[in-house]
Amino acid sequence: MTLAGFDFLSVPAIKEEKITGGTAPSDAVLMLSRQKAEEIAEKYPYNTVIGADTVVALGNEIMGKPENEQDAFDMLKKLSGKTHTVLTGVCVISPDKQINFYEKTEVEFYPLGDDEIRQYIASGEPMDKAGAYGIQEKGAMFVKRINGDFYNVVGLPVARLARELNALTGK
Template sequence: MKKLILASGSPRRKELLEQVNLTFEIIVSDIEEVMNEKDTPANIVQSLAQQKAKDVFSKNKDCVVIGADTIVAIGDRRLGKPKSKEEAVEMLQLLSGNTHSVFTGVAIETLEKSITFYEETKVMFWNLTKKDIDTYIQSGEPFDKAGAYGIQGFGAMLVKKIDGDYFNVVGLPISRTIRELSRFQ
């Protein structure tokens, strides 16, 4: 297979690709992300993943490039990474006792072909107390994660159950990604 590039600076995506013994390089896309706010979360994450993959691929035409993007959605609201403690608290209060969806879009680009897909996982939170939220905020974990939590870390204590791919919630549906990559050999 050609050299593989991950067009993401996410440490979680890096860990997931390492977990399945892939050899790859990281080149973070620096494009300004453009999205249609009226679009569905599934279409938004696929579009953003594709923008990142195409940007990195445009400078690495002899490689296989993976781009990815994740959004947390509850009802009509889309939750990105919180910009402040107050925004993190608000997000966690919104998720408390409710079920939300985590969408991750993945794009794979080569000279010969490209594919884009997404996965959706439903996540149900426990009813969180003020102390639960304050303790979690104090951990510092919420600030670089969509929806203000990381299921793979201390944030696991917030989650009552999931329906779908656990790794999708972490940031990359790794099993599906590997299967799609196999079509590029």
């Protein structure tokens, strides 16, 4: 947001967001981002609130943050040598309007060896990341190519969000 020239206050959502099984990845990120934004908007009703949530999807299988090291290994093994989709849902709530959209980026991984995956997991980096990797950190070594917004993979489609905010405020 600073990159786009906006002043902001970061307030984490506390409630556990929920989606039902079988929900399409695009629908899931829209619901999750809306749940986060609505929670914060209740506390700040006169402000513009932005909620965002990112998932990694291999087909229709949603990969959130790994529950443990084995889960991280299994996710990275599934992503190895394949193209997956990273979706970030964004919900903007202002006192008089709500916008909900998602951005989608395709990411192709190189084939990954088991030892390479284990070394990465040992760094601790994948444990708090959707799909068990961070493209902006050591996980960048797995990425063969991307098609779409890099910042979306990081967790916030900054350019699209800036345009939506400017349209909302009439700038």
